[in-house]
Amino acid sequence: MYVLGIDGGGTKTKGIIAKSNGEIIAEATVGPTNPNSVDKWSLKKELQNLFTLLKQQCDSCFFQLKHVFAGMSGVGHPTTKEMVQKILVDLLPDHVHVTVNIDAINALYSGTLGKPGIVQIAGTGSITFSINHDGLSDRVGGWGYLSGEMGSGFALGRDALEAAFLAYDGLGTPTAISNFLLEYFQAAKLPDIIHAVYQEKNQKERVASLSKIVMRAADNGDQVAQGIIQKNAVHMGKSIACLQTKRFSKKDRVPVVLTGGIYNRLDLFQAIIEKEIRQHQLESILTVPKMEPIGGAIVAAWREEGVTVNSSFVKVFTR
Amino acid sequence: MYVLGIDGGGTKTKGIIAKSNGEIIAEATVGPTNPNSVDKWSLKKELQNLFTLLKQQCDSCFFQLKHVFAGMSGVGHPTTKEMVQKILVDLLPDHVHVTVNIDAINALYSGTLGKPGIVQIAGTGSITFSINHDGLSDRVGGWGYLSGEMGSGFALGRDALEAAFLAYDGLGTPTAISNFLLEYFQAAKLPDIIHAVYQEKNQKERVASLSKIVMRAADNGDQVAQGIIQKNAVHMGKSIACLQTKRFSKKDRVPVVLTGGIYNRLDLFQAIIEKEIRQHQLESILTVPKMEPIGGAIVAAWREEGVTVNSSFVKVFTR
Structure with a gap:
């Protein structure tokens, strides 16, 4: 028995057919399938392409698929989710069960x-997302960079720019962030970086990349940088506590999975997040997953069929 | 004797030839001339076009011009300023004095x-800019929407989105801003506005337009909105106090000119700004100019020639 897990995003889309013991039968990567960034026609073409590549690796397995779980970015809206679901059902053999959900599940x-x-x-x-014991899901955050999104790389980068320019203007505390920004942009003075920031096609990514500067300055004992990390980490803690309060029992030690580039520096955030959660009289177990998101998609597919993956599965999908 | 004042921006460029008593000899409006948004060739074409239109109204006056003052957006960098200066000098008769400076002067x-x-x-x-008694200019802020720019329409709009989504997520205080956002976007629930905000081609303008919602909610006694106004107005006060401290004597009652759409609601900001300035042991006289920016450009042109405009000038250029 096989399932197919799909991890769909705005840059690329990965699909893996696997057994519950982790044996990988077929694996392929195609282009973007985020319905907010590609049109319906391209989306269908990419998924068709994915299936062709997978079939080339094991044609018979493809027709023995039990379940396809597609964890996709950009399918938060019910209409969009239905649209993607319909495309997948049309492309797959009749007997295959199809589930589409947001990529946070992966x-x-x-x-x-x-x-x-x-x-x-x-x-x-950034987004915080939960599924509770009754299978109910909920979220906080993830409303995009124009709505604040504290805790995200973008928010950290924006805070870095703001702090540096406030210091430059004589309105804020001097900070090591300023020098690191000059070094990063190879600029002589702060106003010279403006052009480089705004000229960049993907300004959002560029600003998010500056989050590393905040971390570096914090490592150097810079208090402004440490303040930025504090503020953002507290928000992360609040977001987790909010969902834990709303969707779990007070006594639950809820597993909290932390993923995304920011958590490469878990050491800077962990204690603050844990403290914030404890202040809500809650307990949780923070973990940074060793498995790739695509592994989570396959787990989800097996879960839909009532099957729990075993330890050898985890070994295979651990990076 | 005549001078020409130019008010150049990213949307349009206005030029008026006037006497120091305010008598308008010729007046024309052409396209954008912000060097950050149009190329050098288009910039030259627009200015050429402006001069042609002015000459059609009074050919002889154009050749009797004493001074041209061009207050232009986007000429903050010395290289850019020089480039625009050269274009103007090339397009004008040899004897005409030409000054190019940032539009904040207007x-x-x-x-x-x-x-x-x-x-x-x-x-x-937003930007705060000063010229002191020694003719020295300075600035704080104006580093673009990615660097915070508190006090700007964009900052107020972003704060509104953030506050509404924090309340929606159960992480922030409920606020009237949420209902006003739903009404503005004709949406049933808050997440439905996301698409409308991000789909907009000019996201910056769209977010800035939400500043009106903050003001409306503040008028209704909403404390979250009042908090947003407080935070931004304090920053405005700090920025003014900063330049006053750096560039003026402690005893000076410095005239502070407040312009831009946000100050259509001066009543919401004035007391907070004044309090902040007083907390720095400074005194200033806040005024909202009755004259259009183009009037300021002509004043600047006359000033370069050592001439002060008279009261009849003010009457003509008052909106």
Whole structure:
């Protein structure tokens, strides 16, 4: 028996057919399938392409698929989710069960192996998402960079720019962030970086990349940088506590999966997040998953069929 | 004797030839001339076009011009300023004196009639700019929407989105801003507005337009909205106080010109700004200019020739 897990994003889309013991039958990567960034026709073409590549590796397996779980970015809206679901059903043999859901599920299950819990994703953007014991899901955040999105790489980078320019203007505390920005942009004075920031086609990514500067300055004991990390980490803690309060019992030690580039520096955030959660009289177990998100998609597919993956599965999908 | 004042921006460029008593000899409006948004060739074409239109109204006056003052957006960098200066010199008769400077000068002089002072511009973006008694200029802010730019329409709009989504997520205080956002976007629930905000081609303008919602909610006694106004107004006060401290004597009652769309609701900001300035042991006279920025450009041109405009000038250029 096989399932297919799909991890769909705005840059690329990965699909893996696997057994519950982790044996990989077929694996392929195609282009973007985020319905907010590609049109319906391109989306269908990419998925068609994915299936062709997978079939080339094992044609018979493809027709023995039990379940396809597609964890996709950009399918938060019910209409969009239905649209993607219909495309997948049309492309797959009649007997295959198809589930489409947001990509946060992949991230959550990559850490909880299909169990309920909370996932906090802090990459360029940020979102906190939960599935509880009754299968109910909820979220906070993830409303995009124009709505603040504290805890995201973008928010950290924007805070870095703001702090540096406030210091430059004589309105804020001097900070090591300023020098690191000059070094990063190879600029002589701060106003010279403006052009480089705004000229960049993907301004959001560029600003998010500056989050590394905040971390470096914090490592150097810079108090402004440490303040930025404090503020953002407290928000992460609040977001987790919010979902834990709303969707879990007070006594639950809820698994909380932390993923995304920001958590490469878990050491800077962990204690602050944990303290904030404790201040809400809650307990949780923070983990950074060793498995790739695509592993979580396959876990989700097996879970839909009532199957729990075993330890050899985890070994295969651990990076 | 005549001078030409130019008010150049990213949308349009206005030029008026006038006497120091305010008599308007010729007046024309052409396209954008912000060197950051149009190329050198288009910039030259627009200015050429402006001069042609002015000459059609009074050919002889054009050749009797004493001074051209061009207050232009986007000429903050010395290289850019020089480039625009050269274009103007090439297009004008040899004997004409040409001055190019940032458009904040137009705004400042539209309020001080050529006297030293501070101008704070709060439109989509924000900047605080000063010219002191020694003719030295300085600035704080104006580093673009990715660097915070508190006090700007964009900052107020972003704060509104953030507050509404924090409340929606259960992480922030409920606020009337949420309902006003739903009404503005004709949406049933908050997440439905996301698409409308991000789909907009000019996201910056769209977000800035939400500043009106903050003001409306504040009028209704909403404490979250009042908090947003408080935070931004304090920053405005700090920016003014900063330039006043750096560039003026402690005893000076410095004229502070407030311009830009945000100050259509001066009543919401004035007391907070004044309090902040007083907390720095400073005194200033806040004014909202009655004159259009183009009037300030003509004032600047006359000023360069050592001429002060008279009261009849002010009457003509008052909107």
